[in-house]
Amino acid sequence: MESNIRWLVFAILISLTFSSFVLDHGALAESVKPDEAKQLRDEVRGMFYHAFDGYMNNAFPLDELRPLSCQGEDTLGGYALTLIDSLDTLALLGDRERFTSSVEWIGKNLQFNINKTVSVFETTIRVLGGLLSAHLIASDYATGMRIPSYNNELLVLAEDLTRRMLPAFDTPTGIPFGSVNLMYGVDKHESKITSTAGGGTLSLEFGVLSRLTNDPVFEQVAKNAVRGLWARRSNLDLVGAHINVFTGEWTQKDAGIGTSIDSFYEYLLKAYILFGDEEYLYIFQEAYRSAMQYLHKDPWYVEVNMDSAAIVWPVFNSLQAFWPGLQVLAGDVDPAIRTHTAFFSVWKRYGFTPEGFNLATLSVQYGQKSYPLRPELIESTYWLYKATRDPRYLDAGRDFVASLQYGAKCPCGYCHITDVELHKQEDHMESFFLAETVKYLWLLFDLAVDSDNLVDNGPYKYIFSTEGHLLPLTPQISLARERCSYFGGYCPSNSTKLEQEVLEEESNNDDRSNIYPYHESFPITGLIKGLCPGLTHAQKYGLSYVLPEKTDREDVDEAKPVVTSSSIVLITDQRVGKKPQEEEGFTSQSEPIMTISGGSSNDQTGQELTLLESETDDQRLYSS
Ligand code: DMJ
Numbered sequence: 154m155e156s157n158i159r160w161l162v163f164a165i166l167i168s169l170t171f172s173s174f175v176l177d178h179g180a181l182a183e184s185v186k187p188d189e190a191k192q193l194r195d196e197v198r199g200m201f202y203h204a205f206d207g208y209m210n211n212a213f214p215l216d217e218l219r220p221l222s223c224q225g226e227d228t229l230g231g232y233a234l235t236l237i238d239s240l241d242t243l244a245l246l247g248d249r250e251r252f253t254s255s256v257e258w259i260g261k262n263l264q265f266n267i268n269k270t271v272s273v274f275e276t277t278i279r280v281l282g283g284l285l286s287a288h289l290i291a292s293d294y295a296t297g298m299r300i301p302s303y304n305n306e307l308l309v310l311a312e313d314l315t316r317r318m319l320p321a322f323d324t325p326t327g328i329p330f331g332s333v334n335l336m337y338g339v340d341k342h343e344s345k346i347t348s349t350a351g352g353g354t355l356s357l358e359f360g361v362l363s364r365l366t367n368d369p370v371f372e373q374v375a376k377n378a379v380r381g382l383w384a385r386r387s388n389l390d391l392v393g394a395h396i397n398v399f400t401g402e403w404t405q406k407d408a409g410i411g412t413s414i415d416s417f418y419e420y421l422l423k424a425y426i427l428f429g430d431e432e433y434l435y436i437f438q439e440a441y442r443s444a445m446q447y448l449h450k451d452p453w454y455v456e457v458n459m460d461s462a463a464i465v466w467p468v469f470n471s472l473q474a475f476w477p478g479l480q481v482l483a484g485d486v487d488p489a490i491r492t493h494t495a496f497f498s499v500w501k502r503y504g505f506t507p508e509g510f511n512l513a514t515l516s517v518q519y520g521q522k523s524y525p526l527r528p529e530l531i532e533s534t535y536w537l538y539k540a541t542r543d544p545r546y547l548d549a550g551r552d553f554v555a556s557l558q559y560g561a562k563c564p565c566g567y568c569h570i571t572d573v574e575l576h577k578q579e580d581h582m583e584s585f586f587l588a589e590t591v592k593y594l595w596l597l598f599d600l601a602v603d604s605d606n607l608v609d610n611g612p613y614k615y616i617f618s619t620e621g622h623l624l625p626l627t628p629q630i631s632l633a634r635e636r637c638s639y640f641g642g643y644c645p646s647n648s649t650k651l652e653q654e655v656l657e658e659e660s661n662n663d664d665r666s667n668i669y670p671y672h673e674s675f676p677i678t679g680l681i682k683g684l685c686p687g688l689t690h691a692q693k694y695g696l697s698y699v700l701p702e703k704t705d706r707e708d709v710d711e712a713k714p715v716v717t718s719s720s721i722v723l724i725t726d727q728r729v730g731k732k733p734q735e736e737e738g739f740t741s742q743s744e745p746i747m748t749i750s751g752g753s754s755n756d757q758t759g760q761e762l763t764l765l766e767s768e769t770d771d772q773r774l775y776s777s
């Protein structure tokens with residue numbers, strides 16, 4: 154009973170705060186008009202060059218810029234990281250001159266035969282992804298940015314780099330070590346603990362490399378790592394945050410959509426869209442459904458124990474903010490809109506999003522006060538604007554620009570904010586500021602102006618890697634080209650139909666009560682251009698979903714898999730709306746290690762909310 158009350162209080166507090174934030178938001182000035190959107194786009198371009206030139210003049214060829222002191226620092230491998238991460242943004246901005254000179258410099262000067270131990274995850278998403286996307290642009294007439302003298306130098310580098318990372322995958326689980334030495338392989342003292350995002354966010358880059366080199370090994374090891382992680386999911390279809398790559402035991406059992414896990418979900422869906430590999434889709438659908446069941450406290454998301462679903466961290470963390478963008482890609486737009494509004498309310502409150510915002514105390518989470526120029530909320534804003542064309546997303550964009558210009562701009566670039574309450578600047582600029590943050594901002598406003606850019610009006614549909622790198626659905630890469638995707642771009646042009654027409658046909662043709670409601674209630678005009686006609690949802694995706702009869706936990710294994718189509722798979726119990734007992738409060742059998750007392754200005758209850766977990770906040774590993 155007491156736990157029920159606690160849960161209720163928690164929910165009421167969140168929704169009260171949420172509505173007051175929304176009211177604040179409603180008090181905004183006039184909406185962004187086309188002229189202002191153009192000005193903002195140009196301002197964002199100026200932001201890019203302030204930071205890029207600052208890096209080139211003061212830090213290059215070191216990895217990253219120290220924008221306050223106008224110096225550089227090696228932070229990853231000592232290989233001009235920020236330049237590599239910026240390449241496709243240069244191309245997107247149409248800067249042929251700098252794109253060409255940068256590609257040429259990298260082709261001539263970069264080498265990976267170096268005695269450096271690097272993160273497999275960071276190296277993959279920032280360096281390998283940066284090289285591959287630039288290669289695909291520089292080598293292709295259709296992009297309008299082909300470099301005549303280019304001779305696959307970046308692809309050669311990408312392959313060399315990835316081969317140097319392969320020793321990391323030599324583990325009993327297939328899940329790679331977190332770090333590898335580029336010259337000597339994995340050090341014998343290397344930690345065997347890695348994050349789920351670290352092991353499960355390699356499939357796009359490794360898959361593209363396989364398709365460009367005709368060597369399947371890269372794609373195979375990355376997929377094997379995903380299988381290794383997914384095979385160890387809990388009975389609730391949740392994954393934890395950290396795992397031992399040798400024993401396969403979870404060393405951190407907090408499940409969530411943010412820190413340490415985020416891009417694991419992202420790459421499941423994107424790997425399916427890019428490669429047409431249905432195994433990724435099936436895993437995504439199960440993982441997504443479970444996330445929405447256990448982690449989603451509409452409109453927020455919490456972290457729960459992966460086995461019991463008991464809430465352990467009622468905290469918004471800034472890495473979660475990519476999720477609404479992913480939901481747009483998945484076609485689940487309604488919850489994305491609500492969640493974006495909630496997350497943006499945190500930005501409005503502080504002018505930036507802190508790394509953590511506690512939903513129980515409604516304050517910045519202790520030890521998580523900084524804003525390191527992250528792109529996630531801006532990325533989701535772009536996707537939601539693309540999907541809905543609702544001008545409120547442009548207004549949000551204007552707020553992002555204002556905060557960055559007034560709060561983060563510093564002499565040679567943009568500074569991290571160490572404390573969102575005090576707006577204190579720190580002398581560091583992560584390379585993803587140029588790879589992602591500025592890129593998504595520019596794309597947002599360009600979409601409002603004329604969308605005449607490579608992504609929105611180019612020769613291919615593009616998938617963004619988790620570092621914002623552009624990976625095109627070209628015939629060479631995408632085996633999905635014959636199928637219909639949410640992009641609708643692969644339907645023969647004379648056979649596309651409006652979403653609504655397809656839905657109507659489907660509802661006439663089959664019993665949709667058993668089908669996962671992917672296509673229901675789209676308030677979308679921008680993203681989904683058309684779907685191939687005449688196919689049911691099941692035919693399009695080669696699978697059907699059947700709700701099992703039994704819903705008790707003990708019965709789950711018996712309930713899955715249910716094979717219902719000739720071409721494969723599954724699905725299990727949906728148990729929609731049913732919460733496990735422990736989720737209703739913050740109680741469990743283990744000893745509490747931290748308590749948060751009520752009494753913040755927004756918490757009128759004085760209730761004590763107890764957080765449970767075996768690691769404190771500060772002890773947790775974070776992915777970038
Ligand atoms: C980037 O390196 C990537 O977006 C990654 O997926 C998460 N962390 C940073 C941005 O916040």
